[in-house]
Amino acid sequence: MLSENISMELKKKVQELAKDSHGEIVNTRRHLHQHPELSFEEYKTSQFVAERLKEIGLSPQEGIAGTGVTAVIKGKNPDKKMVALRADMDALPIVEANDVPYKSQNQGVMHACGHDVHTSSLLGAASILNKVKEDFEGSVKLIFQPGEEKIPGGASLMIKEGVLQNPKPAGIIGQHVMPYLPVGTVGFREGMYMASADEIYITVKGKGGHAAMPENLVDPVLIASHIIVALQQVVSRNASPKIPSVLSFGKVIANGATNVIPNEVYIEGTFRTLNEPWRAEAKEKMVKIAKGIAEGMGAEVDFDIKHGYPFLANDPELTKKLKNAAISYMGAENVIDLDIWMAAEDFAFYSHEVDACFYRLGVRNEEKGIISGVHTPTFDIDEAALETGAGLLAWLAITELQH
Numbered sequence: 001m002l003s004e005n006i007s008m009e010l011k012k013k014v015q016e017l018a019k020d021s022h023g024e025i026v027n028t029r030r031h032l033h034q035h036p037e038l039s040f041e042e043y044k045t046s047q048f049v050a051e052r053l054k055e056i057g058l059s060p061q062e063g064i065a066g067t068g069v070t071a072v073i074k075g076k077n078p079d080k081k082m083v084a085l086r087a088d089m090d091a092l093p094i095v096e097a098n099d100v101p102y103k104s105q106n107q108g109v110m111h112a113c114g115h116d117v118h119t120s121s122l123l124g125a126a127s128i129l130n131k132v133k134e135d136f137e138g139s140v141k142l143i144f145q146p147g148e149e150k151i152p153g154g155a156s157l158m159i160k161e162g163v164l165q166n167p168k169p170a171g172i173i174g175q176h177v178m179p180y181l182p183v184g185t186v187g188f189r190e191g192m193y194m195a196s197a198d199e200i201y202i203t204v205k206g207k208g209g210h211a212a213m214p215e216n217l218v219d220p221v222l223i224a225s226h227i228i229v230a231l232q233q234v235v236s237r238n239a240s241p242k243i244p245s246v247l248s249f250g251k252v253i254a255n256g257a258t259n260v261i262p263n264e265v266y267i268e269g270t271f272r273t274l275n276e277p278w279r280a281e282a283k284e285k286m287v288k289i290a291k292g293i294a295e296g297m298g299a300e301v302d303f304d305i306k307h308g309y310p311f312l313a314n315d316p317e318l319t320k321k322l323k324n325a326a327i328s329y330m331g332a333e334n335v336i337d338l339d340i341w342m343a344a345e346d347f348a349f350y351s352h353e354v355d356a357c358f359y360r361l362g363v364r365n366e367e368k369g370i371i372s373g374v375h376t377p378t379f380d381i382d383e384a385a386l387e388t389g390a391g392l393l394a395w396l397a398i399t400e401l402q403h
């Protein structure tokens with residue numbers, strides 16, 4: 001462990017380096033924002049990342065899980081301990097509506113979830129860490145992954161290709177933009193943080209025909225309606241009140257008319273929770289309920305569940321340590337406690353392999369009108385956040401290596 005004084009000095013050094021490199025990180029972020037690529041197609045992005053890492057003086061490993069890139073920064077006694085830092089690189093199929101000089105030049109694709117921020121921040125942190133590598137012991141592994149937004153998730157593929165092996169990192173840290181948190185703040189939560197997410201696809205198959213003669217038909221619209229209502233009992237009656245669960249259906253297609261009953265009704269939805277055994281049990285219950293209703297009313301049902309990401313749990317000890325480090329880096333008033341968040345994130349896969357901490361970077365600025373949520377065409381950030389995005393991330397890695 002470093003002495004208090006050395007540690008204070010090093011923190012100051014990191015803060016100054018973050019301040020000095022802010023302009024460069026902004027440029028990197030704008031370049032990435034202008035050239036977004038969809039999940040598992042991050043070819044130019046990954047090439048850009050590898051080139052930047054080489055400029056910093058590192059030897060990146062490319063082509064992991066397709067477009068993934070990793071690199072290791074070695075401090076003193078590099079084999080002593082390793083910490084991993086992770087960023088995701090993919091963008092979303094959204095048409096950007098912002099009128100900014102760095103607007104997406106790839107029509108229909110947009111960094112609307114801040115992965116440009118995560119990637120540029122990690123590159124910034126890499127540059128800072130490489131400049132102070134004589135001042136810390138151990139090594140830092142940088143992980144730039146593809147496909148966070150798309151099942152099966154780039155994280156799961158990176159793990160399969162061994163990014164958490166030889167050596168196994170003692171911990172992994174990831175950050176994500178949060179448009180509800182003001183710029184200059186960050187948020188942490190110990191323990192359970194984000195939900196598992198499974199996609200549900202149901203087809204109710206009846207017998208269509210003239211709406212005036214229901215006695216000759218098997219009405220899939222009515223049966224689908226019963227199924228949607230009945231499935232909510234999985235959340236309201238079968239789920240333990242102590243385990244958060246969400247079941248939402250966002251797509252129902254019954255393509256008939258005022259006087260036409262269709263043959264089929266198609267339903268899509270999502271099931272989210274924070275407990276793996278319950279997740280499996282709930283799936284079985286949902287299939288049983290849907291099949292029972294369909295059969296009882298004379299129809300057939302196809303019930304497909306596409307397995308998504310698991311829940312994300314932040315290691316309590318690691319998170320507490322990093323939260324304290326954030327408090328010392330930016331002041332207690334700027335470090336916020338987060339609530340459970342029922343969205344899903346493929347960083348969850350790492351959290352099931354090694355001690356993990358996923359924290360939030362505030363990017364909101366109401367005065368500047370920067371208030372849009374992620375996954376919207378007007379999402380943007382206050383770029384002042386990039387100084388924290390790079391500096392704090394570097395400092396958290398150093399902190400974890402110190403203990």
Ligand code: NI
Pocket residue numbers: 113114115148176
């Ligand atoms: Ni995201």
